[in-house]
Amino acid sequence: MATGHEGVNRQLSRLRGRRGAPTLAVVPLSVPGLPDVPPELAGPVAVALARPVRDLPRADALPGGVRYEPKWDGYRLVVVRTGGTTRAWSRQGRDLSARFPDVVAAAVAQVPPGTVLDGEVVVWNGSRLDFGLLQQRMVAPAGRVGALAAAAPASYVAFDLLALGGADLRDRRLRERRAALEELAARWAPPMQLSPVTADPDEARQWSADFRPAGVEGLVAKGAATRYAPGRREWLKVKSWETTEVVAGGVIGPVERPSQLVAGRYRDGELVVVGRTSPLSPAQSAELAAVLTPAGPDHPWPERIGTGAFGGGRLSVPLTRVRPDVVVEVSADAALQAGVFRHPLRYVRTRPDLEPADVPEQ
Numbered sequence: 001m002a003t004g005h006e007g008v009n010r011q012l013s014r015l016r017g018r019r020g021a022p023t024l025a026v027v028p029l030s031v032p033g034l035p036d037v038p039p040e041l042a043g044p045v046a047v048a049l050a051r052p053v054r055d056l057p058r059a060d061a062l063p064g065g066v067r068y069e070p071k072w073d074g075y076r077l078v079v080v081r082t083g084g085t086t087r088a089w090s091r092q093g094r095d096l097s098a099r100f101p102d103v104v105a106a107a108v109a110q111v112p113p114g115t116v117l118d119g120e121v122v123v124w125n126g127s128r129l130d131f132g133l134l135q136q137r138m139v140a141p142a143g144r145v146g147a148l149a150a151a152a153p154a155s156y157v158a159f160d161l162l163a164l165g166g167a168d169l170r171d172r173r174l175r176e177r178r179a180a181l182e183e184l185a186a187r188w189a190p191p192m193q194l195s196p197v198t199a200d201p202d203e204a205r206q207w208s209a210d211f212r213p214a215g216v217e218g219l220v221a222k223g224a225a226t227r228y229a230p231g232r233r234e235w236l237k238v239k240s241w242e243t244t245e246v247v248a249g250g251v252i253g254p255v256e257r258p259s260q261l262v263a264g265r266y267r268d269g270e271l272v273v274v275g276r277t278s279p280l281s282p283a284q285s286a287e288l289a290a291v292l293t294p295a296g297p298d299h300p301w302p303e304r305i306g307t308g309a310f311g312g313g314r315l316s317v318p319l320t321r322v323r324p325d326v327v328v329e330v331s332a333d334a335a336l337q338a339g340v341f342r343h344p345l346r347y348v349r350t351r352p353d354l355e356p357a358d359v360p361e362q
Helices: 002-015 101-110 131-139 142-151 174-185 201-214 282-289
Strands: 050-052 066-071 075-081 086-090 115-125 154-164 192-194 218-223 235-239 243-252 260-267 270-276 304-306 316-318 327-331 346-350
Parallel strands (some): 050 235
Antiparallel strands (some): 075 115, 260 270, 327 346
């Protein structure tokens, strides 16, 4: 695992963004009587969100100029370090502290009380990110988490600072929060890491290409003059065209042993069929079946679907409709026709960290 950590640390050191703004004071790791975080940041914490866009925004597209960051392939995690406790909260408000004891221990050692960090937890497998190893933490019995953490340690990549010294920083502009985060992170060592940032779109594109082999999903664009907006999609994300997300709307075969996934996306509020996968392997079928639930009578799709392109053709097969609450990542050809994938999709994995609202609309 050290190879992955060392490699990304060299990249982060070389690509660390400009400061360019006065920093907020950084407190030492312990101060007698240090205040706790504000009550609304004690956890769970509502986070700022990103909406997908097809093209990288211009440098002047957002207030104060755009700041570009890598989009890490992990779980969103907010670390809350108070005077008495340290917790790690998911985007959905779950306390994941027991799932990532290595991240919690690192935060206790390296982050001062009164601090709230926003970032991504990832797991390295050699020189690339491994989402499968990350998912194992989420589903393993509690007694196995320690062994998983020892075998595949997690890293925490911070990209925003929501509180420092007990003060709420969400009303500060991004450039100020970032400057304070950089100063705070200057003392960190793995597994605590600082996500790089740049104001240069050409450099951002180069990152997207250079980091892709390591499993970085794309880029996130944020306005340097913007405040932190919980629950709002003011950030923009540009994903690699190699993979995308769809909603599991149905399957071919029984829900307990699906042979193909029928993919959906929302168009004007209606769930529509946008493609289907090639046949699933036994392992993929089992993984998908474990998270699917049969649909109720209000599902909008028919009971049969055509076997031809786009679900048409004279022949049809039964469609097992499922509750559209599961997001699946697929590898997709960029060729579309009327918003539908022209060629079969390749199943990659389920995405329990995402919700249907996170899937791009057609």
